[in-house]
Amino acid sequence: MPAQGNALTRCRDWLRAHPLACDAVLAAAVLGAMVLGSFVEPHGDGTGPTFSARTPRPLSVVLMVVGAAALVARRRAPVRVLVCTGAAAVSDFAAGDPHAPVAMSTVVALYTVASRTDRPTTWRVGLATMAVLTAAAMSFGSAPWYTQQNLGVFAWTGMAAAAGDAVRSRRAFVDAIRERAERAERTREEEARRRVAEERLRIARDLHDVVAHHIALVNVQAGVAAHVMDRRPDQAKEALAHVREASRRALDELRATVGLLRQSGDPAAPTEPAPGLAVLDDLLEGFRHAGLPVRVARTDQDTHLPAAVDLAAYRIVQEALTNVRKHAGPGATAEVSVLRVGRTVEVTVLDDGGTAAPAAPAEGPAPARGEPDRPGVRAPAAR
Structure with missing residues (x-):
């Protein structure tokens, strides 16, 4: 048939x-x-x-x-x-x-x-x-x-x-x-193309507003801080605080705007959680298996941190231990301390330099929030 x-x-x-x-x-x-x-x-x-x-x-x-x-x-x-x-x-x-x-x-x-x-x-x-x-x-x-x-x-x-x-x-x-x-069918396709073009224009306008305004503010405040750093450190600190706040707002608004580009079928969040201090023991165990003895001291158990602060602390420890593994002498050991001090979390990574002379504490990049007042890195915790 x-x-x-x-x-x-x-x-x-x-x-x-x-x-x-x-x-x-x-x-x-x-x-x-x-x-x-x-x-x-x-x-x-x-x-x-x-x-x-x-x-x-x-x-x-x-x-x-x-x-x-x-x-x-x-x-x-x-x-x-x-x-x-x-x-x-x-x-x-x-x-x-x-x-x-x-x-x-x-x-x-x-x-x-x-x-x-x-x-x-x-x-x-x-x-x-x-x-x-x-x-x-x-x-x-x-x-x-x-x-x-x-x-x-x-x-x-x-x-x-x-x-x-x-x-x-x-x-x-x-x-x-x-x-x-x-x-x-042609009308639907034209309407879809028109809506996509309008949405792209709106997102581009929002991105321009966010980036142009906040980056301009960061640029001005950074210039002020560089100008008065030696003569008026208090004013420089205030300018740097404005820089930090403006950059934080820019990142938040940029994240919200880019989130609009997510497709309808994409998950609302990653399928796997972002790393944080909750999995710090697994990270340290990996370095121990790689031949770097690491001691840890923690007082942050049962502490809830904002996701950005938690991820930043984890990355700081990861980068610092990586530098110890690559640049310290043979037989070096490291010590990691994570301390909760009031509303802040203090992360410190030290190494003994191996067979060489004792080295200064290895510090990671500055976090998005909080200020260090001693060797190590501090990040404010949630209230």
């Missing part, structure tokens, strides 16, 4: 790509039907139609060929093809040969006109064709005007016009639905 469906699909696609060949095949089929119909006796022996031995006249054969050949151009000139086939059918009726159904080609041409034009044209052309063919059949036929053959001409032309109009309406409906769907 799937193979048959694929074959039908390929055949249909080929016919759509070659409309002239499709019309030629249809014309040949109509010609064959007309030729076979010309040998059929409608009344037969009283029980139904029979296939008689009577052959159509040569003029009727010519008219059938002309009517079928005209159907090849039915897509390019439907009205002209209808006029040509209608004239051939009227001529066949006038010839008085009831065995030549040339009107069959006119029915196909009328269907084409109805399916490729508008409804008013279908009504006008359909009624005219029905009237002309029915009148010709009634006027030139040897049988009475009310015979089935005459009523059949009227019915077939009417059904051809109705079928063509229905096909045209359905085709227009499908095209309208397709066009509406494509327009809706």
